[in-house]
Amino acid sequence: MGPLAALGSLTFDGYGNVSGSQSVSRNGAFQFDVPIAGPYIVNADCIGRFLMPDGVTEVARVVVTDRGAGFYIFSESAGNAVYGVGRRISAPDDSDD
Numbered sequence: 001m002g003p004l005a006a007l008g009s010l011t012f013d014g015y016g017n018v019s020g021s022q023s024v025s026r027n028g029a030f031q032f033d034v035p036i037a038g039p040y041i042v043n044a045d046c047i048g049r050f051l052m053p054d055g056v057t058e059v060a061r062v063v064v065t066d067r068g069a070g071f072y073i074f075s076e077s078a079g080n081a082v083y084g085v086g087r088r089i090s091a092p093d094d095s096d097d
Helices: none
Strands: 004-012 017-026 029-042 047-051 058-065 070-077 080-087
Touching (some): 004 029
Antiparallel strands (some): 017 029, 029 047, 070 080
């Protein structure tokens, strides 16, 4: 296995569903607009998981930071260990009601 890099955009609906897309480079071969969709779970301690669409198979572990403004993600699969950082760039309503 060679280098793996990805950049994408995700939308979390607040009800346990994530969707989006990413562009991926694996061993120098590029794929653009690869869809991402499936459920996610975040516990009260801010540790969570991204799951496959089956709702059971774990894809990655996640730690939510900065009151939901960011997260760290780690995924390990056959021949790959992937680490990433995500930041919220917008929200439907940031008011303090």
